[in-house]
Amino acid sequence: MDAIDRRLLTVLETDGRASFAQIAEAAGLSKTPCWNRVQALEEKGVIMGYRAEIDRASVGLPLLAFIDVAIDLGRHEAFEAAVAEVGAVLECHTTAGPFDYVLRVAVRDVGALDDLLRAQLSRLPGVKNFATRICLKTVFQARPLMANAGS
DSSP: HHHHHHHHHHHHHHHTTEEEEEEEHTTTTTHHHHHHHHHHHHHHSOOOOOOOOTTTGGGGGOEEEEEEEEEEEHHHHHHHHHEEEEEEETEEEOSSOOEEEEEEEEEEEEEHHHHHHIIGGGSSSTTEEEEEEEEEEEOOOOOSSSSGSOO
């Protein structure tokens, strides 16, 4: 990846709806070479997709929580397959330390969070225990990667 690819990624990360003319201008290219480079970055998996950021509260899911989950040894594969099917789970990451996973979930309220914990997450394969933290305020999220990616 060279400096031009990095400029392309910076523009796309800031505005995924930018036109190829805008992207090309920022990268110092004409439209066709710009399009070819973006296609190559997509094919390599550097660009994983494009999406709209949606305000959780606007769609009835204002409560954000982080759930640390400890799993029985040998049950990780089954847990990962099962947790991927739980719609309220936005992200699932393996971690080092006393817990094996951290989940980021969005729900409508504390009652829905309680239902999620008791009726769904506690019953997933291998779950030993979990600890939940409710987010009171998001200071920032989805910080651009390219600003910190170096050259």
